[in-house]
Amino acid sequence: MSSQQRNPGDPARRSNAPSPGFDTAAIRTQTARSPHREHSVPVYLTSSFVFDSAEHGRDLFSGDAEGLVYSRYGNPSVDELVEKLCLMEGTEDGVATATGMAAMFGTIAALLSAGDHLVCSRAVFGSTSQMLTRIFPRWGIETTFVPPGDPAAWEAAVRPNTKLFFAETPSNPGLELVDIPAVAEIAHSAGALMVVDNCFATPWLQQPARLGADIVTHSATKFMDGQGRVLGGAILGPAQAIEEVRFFCRQTGPSMSPFNAWVLSKSLETLSIRVDRHCENAEAVAHHLDAHPRVERTRYPFLDSHPQQELARRQMRRGGGLVTIDLPGGEEGAMQFINALRMITRSSNLGDSRSIATHPRTTTHARLAEEERLELGIRPATVRLAIGLENVEDIIADIEQALGKE
Numbered sequence: 513m514s515s516q517q518r519n520p521g522d523p524a525r526r527s528n529a530p531s532p533g534f535d536t537a538a539i540r541t542q543t544a545r546s547p548h549r550e551h552s553v554p555v556y557l558t559s560s561f562v563f564d565s566a567e568h569g570r571d572l573f574s575g576d577a578e579g580l581v582y583s584r585y586g587n588p589s590v591d592e593l594v595e596k597l598c599l600m601e602g603t604e605d606g607v608a609t610a611t612g613m614a615a616m617f618g619t620i621a622a623l624l625s626a627g628d629h630l631v632c633s634r635a636v637f638g639s640t641s642q643m644l645t646r647i648f649p650r651w652g653i654e655t656t657f658v659p660p661g662d663p664a665a666w667e668a669a670v671r672p673n674t675k676l677f678f679a680e681t682p683s684n685p686g687l688e689l690v691d692i693p694a695v696a697e698i699a700h701s702a703g704a705l706m707v708v709d710n711c712f713a714t715p716w717l718q719q720p721a722r723l724g725a726d727i728v729t730h731s732a733t734k735f736m737d738g739q740g741r742v743l744g745g746a747i748l749g750p751a752q753a754i755e756e757v758r759f760f761c762r763q764t765g766p767s768m769s770p771f772n773a774w775v776l777s778k779s780l781e782t783l784s785i786r787v788d789r790h791c792e793n794a795e796a797v798a799h800h801l802d803a804h805p806r807v808e809r810t811r812y813p814f815l816d817s818h819p820q821q822e823l824a825r826r827q828m829r830r831g832g833g834l835v836t837i838d839l840p841g842g843e844e845g846a847m848q849f850i851n852a853l854r855m856i857t858r859s860s861n862l863g864d865s866r867s868i869a870t871h872p873r874t875t876t877h878a879r880l881a882e883e884e885r886l887e888l889g890i891r892p893a894t895v896r897l898a899i900g901l902e903n904v905e906d907i908i909a910d911i912e913q914a915l916g917k918e
């Protein structure tokens with residue numbers, strides 16, 4: 513592997529060639545062809561790579577030669593995915609991980625030490641909040657949780673030992689937003705790095721690094737795969753921070769499988785058109801359900817009724833594929849609605865071509881205390897709809913017939 517491949521967003525490299533457009537980067541960033549001249553890149557299912565000579569092996573290990581050694585360190589399928597993601601997010605460098613949670617864990621474990629402090633949005637993915645409240649404190653890393661939408665609260669939470677800000681925007685399932693430029697500026701004046709989990713928006717809708725954030729993390733399991741097949745994650749950011757992350761990941765082993773990287777790299781070729789269709793369908797569903805007589809409340813970032821609509825339009829291209837609703841009749845009403853769905857799947861995933869309905873209170877957020885859930889806007893009656901790519905008339909018809917049954 514050349515150093516260029518390792519550092520795809522390197523400014524020196526960027527100045528050599530005009531940077532490709534978003535879709536061109538997603539489609540034409542490819543590992544070099546083999547002697548077979550295949551058009552679509554094959555998957556490199558190999559755990560290790562061959563040394564030309566004993567001396568070559570020595571030089572690869574000492575760093576005197578550049579090249580692939582072992583798939584925990586680097587693999588053509590995985591490196592291709594990382595190179596694409598860097599171009600799509602506008603970051604210098606990156607590391608791919610086995611899951612989204614490995615990306616969240618790897619970022620924090622690589623960059624923080626005992627005695628360090630994080631400021632984190634209280635509206636983060638369930639496992640992220642469990643990791644920060646139940647695992648990292650055992651190693652002396654403390655977190656203060658803040659309301660995502662209030663930059664003053666982020667500022668007030670800063671301590672002399674604050675090293676990292678962690679945000680997820682839009683949040684799950686409340687669809688609350690963090691003002692990325694404002695909060696990144698607060699992080700930087702505190703000498704901290706700003707991390708954004710960009711899983712819900714994807715780089716097509718929002719590019720946190722271009723809005724001032726330092727590190728972008730992903731669960732590639734969701735919209736990036738887009739068809740509910742594989743798990744994956746990524747950590748993308750400036751070369752210096754990613755060097756620390758790469759060292760940590762090499763030694764501790766949360767590497768992405770080459771097969772999953774190959775699936776994800778192919779998926780990215782259609783990311784923008786898929787995410788646009790998710791948004792188009794979700795916008796139609798959100799407008800249909802907003803002020804619907806059988807729905808108490810509809811949340812969607814680009815609805816006029818969303819309290820942060822103006823911020824959403826400033827930092828996102830479109831509103832995303834998630835619509836969150838509150839139904840009349842409390843938890844029973846929500847359960848009845850979910851049970852009455854005929855096409856939309858009952859599952860906990862999202863970002864799939866198939867529409868999915870989830871009851872956050874009893875599934876994804878069941879581990880939280882009721883008070884914490886209410887702070888996140890998760891009520892007994894809340895249902896998260898991850899709008900898929902089916903014909904939107906069929907999605908709305910299924911929702912309508914299920915609402916009619918209450």
Ligand SMILES: *Cc1c(COP(=O)(O)O)cnc(C)c1O
Nearest residue numbers: 611612613637711731733743744
């Ligand atoms: C799913 C998800 C994760 C965790 O990703 P996995 O791939 O399931 O490990 C992290 N953050 C967000 C916002 C997610 O939706």
